[in-house]
Amino acid sequence: MTGSTHGQPYAVPVPKGYRVGRWEVREPLASGAFATVYAARNTLPGAELPPSAALKFLPTGTRTPRQLHHLRELAEREVELLKRLRAPRLIRMHEALTVEDPDHPELDGATVLVLERAEGSLDILLDQAPAPASGPALLAQICEGLNQLHHAGWVHGDLKPGNVLLMKDGSVRLADFNTAAELEGTHAYSPVFATPDYTPPELLWPEVSERGTRIRPTADIWAYGVLAHVVLTGTYPLPGSTTEARADAAMRYARGAEELRLSPRLPAVWQQIIADCLSPTHQQRAAHDTVTLLRRVEEAAGVTGSARLPRLRPRRWRRPALVTAVAAALLAGAVTVTYAIMRDDGPSYGYHRCPFRSVCFFSEQNGNGDMCAWEGDDPDWLSGRETCMWTADRPVRSIFYNGDESTGLGGVAYFRGRDYTPVGEDITRPNSRMRTGCTSQHAQGNLAGTYAPLSHRLIEHCGDSGDRTPSTEPEKSQDPSP
Structure with missing residues (x-):
């Protein structure tokens, strides 16, 4: 686009x-x-x-x-x-x-x-100011978005400046997912459509089945390498004055008939990052996933590291x-x-925002909407060093406990009252220490959204007979609200 x-x-x-x-x-x-x-x-x-x-x-x-x-x-x-x-x-x-x-x-x-x-797109910015000063910071955000996408099991399939949007506050959004594909194991299937300048050599002349082209996350890694070179230097990493010429150069490079000559204007750290992204084969690029790539990019850009994404449970794949x-x-x-x-x-992917070792409460189901996060207990959400002011007039609709197993704290109990105090229906709930509910570590929870907890504390277990009794029940969030 x-x-x-x-x-x-x-x-x-x-x-x-x-x-x-x-x-x-x-x-x-x-x-x-x-x-x-x-x-x-x-x-x-x-x-x-x-x-x-x-x-x-x-x-x-x-x-x-x-x-x-x-x-x-x-x-x-x-x-x-x-x-x-x-x-x-x-x-x-x-x-x-x-x-x-x-x-x-x-x-x-x-x-x-x-x-x-959005306010505009990256291609407009590059037309106005090739190699902008904000380039490294933008590349860090783009890589973060790519990591979020891959972490959820999707491949973008058409990463390029026109599909990177710039918001009013200067932040970045990835967009245009009509060729995106969900992974089925190690591969995904995408429509036969791509932008040649950002397409890895193995997909320039791909085999096409009735389901489309088989692609892998390494296709996005290649596209990111090209995009980073364009953002930082205003030029493509492979020679040629036309798209066709650059595609031919990419094929020769993949066969070993041409070397990769990156711009000498690139700092050494970016030279290595882009060279790794533009490794000529899928197998070589597979050594550089977006998790490790993101940390390298953030260090090269000099920006604060983004939150660690939660570990997701193994999933059973089924064809729709x-x-x-x-x-x-x-x-x-x-x-x-x-x-x-x-x-x-x-867990639904909206929960990814919850930092490691934290418990997070959200204003919408599936980890969406506004979020408040804590690494420990909080007896009063509306005052003190850490507050969650949106809960003053809006309910909590979902919870995610992205805890550290080594702490031995396997659950988070939450209460309608301050100071872990039962209020209203909490008092009538049997076998629950009179709490509103409890969510186990790495478990998701959607709530009815009829109340807003005002305090929470980390506990050993979400056992039905007491906070410190091991539970044999499936991990779940308890919500007594109608």
């Missing part, structure tokens, strides 16, 4: 003032081969949705049957990822809609993603049915599109 629409036709022309749900279309922001993004105004502002957003129109209701199938697949991939993954470095989707407008057949049936509004909620919603003419989750065990 390019950050500028000047001088090129829109993939999906939408008139200014057009209404989709509560959103009124304003000026175009960006356009690519398959979609166009417009600024939008919320005509029914409220607490749930922001006053402005970006609408991404994908023409899933028009075109030929073959094009329609392809575009629906792209839309399904992006909506599914954005529904399931909430992370600080990934663009957030507020809702997904389907246009119902037979009077405008070019728009009828289109999928519309309502996204966070081909008919998803998108297809059903389109056929039924539904407005709001929802998606079935493809794997149903292990």
Whole structure:
């Protein structure tokens, strides 16, 4: 997706003032081969949705049957990822809609993603200021987003400056996930579409099955190496004045017929990072995953290290049915599109924000929304050194205890009252030390959201017969609220 629409036709022309749900279309922001993004105004502002957003129109209701199938697949991939993954470095989707407008057949049936509004994209910044001074810090955030994506078991598949968005506060979001793919073991399957300058040699002429191209996380590692070289020097790492020439150079490099000649303007530490990312084979690149890469990049950029992501439970993989909620919603003419989750065990990815050795409480289910985190007990959330002020008037809806097993503290008990005091329904709960609930280490918990705890403490076990009695029950969060 390019950050500028000047001088090129829109993939999906939408008139200014057009209404989709509560959103009124304003000026175009960006356009690519398959979609166009417009600024939008919320005509029914409220607490749930922001006053402005970006609408991404994908023409899933028009075109030929073959094009329609392809575009629906792209839309399904992006909506599914954005529904399931909430992370600080990934663009957030507020809702997904389907246009119902037979009077405008070019728009009828289109999928519309309502996204966070960004101020611009990295490609626009690079056009205005090649090798910007903020480049290293931006690269650290981009790498953090890539690590969040890989940690959740997804491959981006099209990392490039046009798919890196810059927010009003200067932070970075990765975007455009219509070619993203979820790993099935060591591989994922992506549509046959990529940007050659950011594609590793083994995928420039890939084998294509009926499920698409087999890709691995190392494809994103290569793309990150190219992007880092472009951001820091304003040039591509492989020679050639055209995309085709650079692709040929990449193939010769992979065969050992050409050496990698990185810009001499790169500091030595960045030279080594980029050289590792641009290792000629998948096997060589596999030694540099985003976990280790992120720490190296943050050190090279001189920025504070990001929070460690929680260890996730092993997951059983199962292939989803081909008919998803998108297809059903389109056929039924539904407005709001929802998606079935493809794997149903292990913590949802929103919990990734919880730092290691901490317990975190969230304002939305599945670890989303506002978060408060502690490494120890807190007898009063609304006063003292660490506070969680949003709980003064909003309930807690989910919990994640990203604890350290070596401490021997296997659970966190939480209470409606300050100083670990039972209040209201806590008093009536049997066999629970009169606490509101308890969450075990590395366990997730969604709550009914009818109250806000005001204190918590770490305990040995979440046993039903007492806080320090080992429990044989499955790990869960206890919520007595109706």
